Amino acid sequence: MDFDANAGDAGDHSERSWPSRVPSSPQRQPRRPGTAPTNGRQPLIRRRSRALTTSSHNWVTNPGAHFMNSLCPAGTFPRLSGLNSDEHAMLSDACQKAFYKVKDYVERRRFCFRNLTQAEFGVLLTIERKTLSYSKLFEKLPRRFFWQGEIDRDDGSLRLNDNRIERLPPSVADESTLSKGMEGLLFKGWISKSTADEGPGGHSMVYSAVPINLILQVLVDTISDGVSSELGDLFLNLIVGEISELMDDAERYRQGARDAVERRVRRKRAENE
Numbered sequence: 001m002d003f004d005a006n007a008g009d010a011g012d013h014s015e016r017s018w019p020s021r022v023p024s025s026p027q028r029q030p031r032r033p034g035t036a037p038t039n040g041r042q043p044l045i046r047r048r049s050r051a052l053t054t055s056s057h058n059w060v061t062n063p064g065a066h067f068m069n070s071l072c073p074a075g076t077f078p079r080l081s082g083l084n085s086d087e088h089a090m091l092s093d094a095c096q097k098a099f100y101k102v103k104d105y106v107e108r109r110r111f112c113f114r115n116l117t118q119a120e121f122g123v124l125l126t127i128e129r130k131t132l133s134y135s136k137l138f139e140k141l142p143r144r145f146f147w148q149g150e151i152d153r154d155d156g157s158l159r160l161n162d163n164r165i166e167r168l169p170p171s172v173a174d175e176s177t178l179s180k181g182m183e184g185l186l187f188k189g190w191i192s193k194s195t196a197d198e199g200p201g202g203h204s205m206v207y208s209a210v211p212i213n214l215i216l217q218v219l220v221d222t223i224s225d226g227v228s229s230e231l232g233d234l235f236l237n238l239i240v241g242e243i244s245e246l247m248d249d250a251e252r253y254r255q256g257a258r259d260a261v262e263r264r265v266r267r268k269r270a271e272n273e
Contacts, residue, residue: 061206062195065138065196067239074135094223098221122146123178130207131207138207140204147172147175187260190209192253216247
């Protein structure tokens with residue numbers, strides 16, 4: 001996916017230019033999830049197991065986010081029925097290529113960092129560190145991670161990785177700064193935010209450093225280039241079915257950010273009248 005470094009604001013890459021809920025491209029128009037093909041191969045691709053992956057703390061985060069991470073280099077590609085080993089390998093390779101295209105997009109997007117506030121930049125940095133740096137697209141993050149960092153429960157110090165480097169230092173000053181930065185990134189279309197199930201340790205959400213609709217468009221384009229239309233359409237319909245709730249949830253949070261910004265603008269206008 002091309003990125004215009006002169007766009008002036010990441011908001012230029014907002015939902016107006018994203019694909020619709022069902023992905024499309026000039027080469028293909030996948031069917032709605034659950035419908036049978038009208039011609040060509042008849043067996044539908046299905047996941048052999050729908051057991052939810054849990055985090056290291058043994059609670060479920062978000063099924064759609066887990067599925068998307070399974071398509072990444074760090075994930076375990078889902079076992080699919082109705083495919084042979086070559087088809088599995090072809091789809092897995094296409095998904096990994098799509099991940100690196102998304103990562104390259106994020107690298108080139110850095111030209112537009114000047115359009116972010118300090119709070120927005122700090123929030124984005126934490127999300128990138130916990131997702132793309134670990135070769136995955138989504139991660140569940142407690143809100144406190146943004147202003148406290150990732151704390152060692154034993155001594156209260158910042159946790160270190162194997163190289164004795166801080167795994168996740170604080171990136172914003174406080175919770176108020178986090179809220180402002182998160183709202184700004186959602187409004188501008190830089191990130192995705194979705195609901196995670198509650199677990200020990202407080203309230204958490206699932207984040208991605210790239211809008212989910214853009215990720216989906218990269219998948220569509222990459223699969224269109226490297227996989228036959230017949231096989232690619234079946235797989236894309238599977239993806240849409242697995243992440244439809246994740247997409248709806250992400251759009252709900254982005255709409256909430258837009259509404260909040262619009263209310264603030266109207267309030268300021270009223271004060272100045």
